[in-house]
Amino acid sequence: MNHPILVCGALGNVGTQVVKSLLQQGAPVRAAEPSPEAVRHHFGQGLEAVRFDFHRPETFAPALQGVKRMFLMRPPQISQVERLLFPAVDAARAAGVEQVIFLSLIGVERIRLAPHFRMEQYLRTCGMTWTFLRASFFMQNLNTVHVAEIRNRDEIFIPAGHGKTSFIDVRDIGAVAALTLTQTGHENRTYDLTGSDALDYYQAAEQFSQVLGRTITYRSPSLLSYVAAKIRNGTPLPYLLITAWLYDQTRRGMSAQVSGDVQRLLGRPPIRLRQYIEDYRSAWSQPPRLGPL
Ligand SMILES: NC(=O)c1ccc[n+]([C@@H]2O[C@H](COP(=O)([O-])OP(=O)(O)OC[C@H]3O[C@@H](n4cnc5c(N)ncnc54)[C@H](OP(=O)(O)O)[C@@H]3O)[C@@H](O)[C@H]2O)c1
Structure with a gap:
């Protein structure tokens, strides 16, 4: 059945x-x-x-x-x-x-x-x-949670310093989940789903700039400036505390772990950040500015 x-x-x-x-x-x-x-x-x-x-x-x-x-x-x-x-x-x-x-x-x-x-x-x-x-950290956080800062202010505002992140595309997580839901052999197993490399946000901003054709700057705010800015724009406190903690972990190098599990399971490399930015580029495109009449 x-x-x-x-x-x-x-x-x-x-x-x-x-x-x-x-x-x-x-x-x-x-x-x-x-x-x-x-x-x-x-x-x-x-x-x-x-x-x-x-x-x-x-x-x-x-x-x-x-x-x-x-x-x-x-x-x-x-x-x-x-x-x-x-x-x-x-x-x-x-x-x-x-x-x-x-x-x-x-x-x-x-x-x-x-x-x-x-x-x-x-x-x-x-x-x-x-x-x-x-x-690991979803690439798609950049076209959801962080979309406005990139689209409207040409910046990434994340307090992660030079810490690296092994960004994963949720399309790869979906593919792995579908595999484990339809095949046997994955019972009582743990898989670490990461990209194939870890990048810091300076490198991520550089890739955004190259793909979008305009300069995207990584601001690397202090944790305090980040919290203050998020309080000012009304971010709910529990969510703010979790993200502040997460990005602080990243700054300390705790988000850089790279695993080969996606490649092993899917038989192809994980989607790279550049590919993700190309596929979602319309999310960050700015409306044309109206000139003087
Ligand atoms: N973001 C990251 O980088 C990251 C990394 C690793 C792990 N995670 C984990 O991934 C999970 C989030 O995944 P996601 O980004 O796919 O979530 P998401 O986009 O926020 O989606 C949440 C889903 O849950 C549904 N939902 C909300 N309240 C519900 C309820 N009371 N009963 C049943 N369903 C409900 C929502 O339905 P509605 O649309 O109707 O609200 C929506 O479909 C979290 O556990 C997070 O900790 C996140």
Whole structure:
């Protein structure tokens, strides 16, 4: 029987790519979201979409019916995983799910306070097999979280100094997730998903400048200037503290780890930052300035 593969966060950065990669393989996808209407609007009526909301446990069992494998991610706004995500894991086991592919965080074994660490611990003992995709910093943060500063001010405003990042493209995470959801041999394995090299933000800005044809400058603010600027523009405090901590880790060289797992699994090199910038260049294009009449 062709069991549907459940994809949580199907409209998120990564979930969208997991759905796309599964569809390319002809796999039976069930896209799970708080709003199935939004999924149909995005992917069309042909895709099976179900309501699945971590805040509404009554949505779990119907969404999980007949599912053997699922892609699970923690929405960034949820930190209380014990209260909101553990019950979804329990419901998955009760519904007969056999394998959970969980989107985790690179270096999570050192970050015991991270919700991903607690999720991994719980999944290891939940009675299902698991695969942990420990991703490094998404390239796509640069066309989402950081899009305005690059597009409007021609700058990257990140307090990471000369620290390097092994940027990963979420399209590669989607491809790896689809592979582990449709093949055997990935049970109880952990994969580190990174790009093939690590770059600092001066190098990243240089690549932006070359591709976009205008100078993008890396500002490298101090942590204090970063926090002050983000408070001024109304960034919510919990989010601000997490990003400040993350970029400080990068400054200390903790985001530079490069792994060969993407190449090994996909049989091709990970997407490079330059390719990503070329593919998403319209995100940073500036509207034409109106001259004097
Ligand atoms: N950004 C990075 O560089 C990075 C690196 C490594 C790991 N990670 C981890 O990756 C995860 C974020 O992935 P992402 O960027 O793909 O997330 P995202 O784009 O923010 O998407 C979140 C998804 O979760 C859905 N969602 C929100 N609330 C929900 C709820 N109550 N119940 C069910 N679904 C809900 C959202 O649906 P709506 O669209 O309806 O809100 C959306 O589809 C986080 O755990 C983060 O820590 C991030």
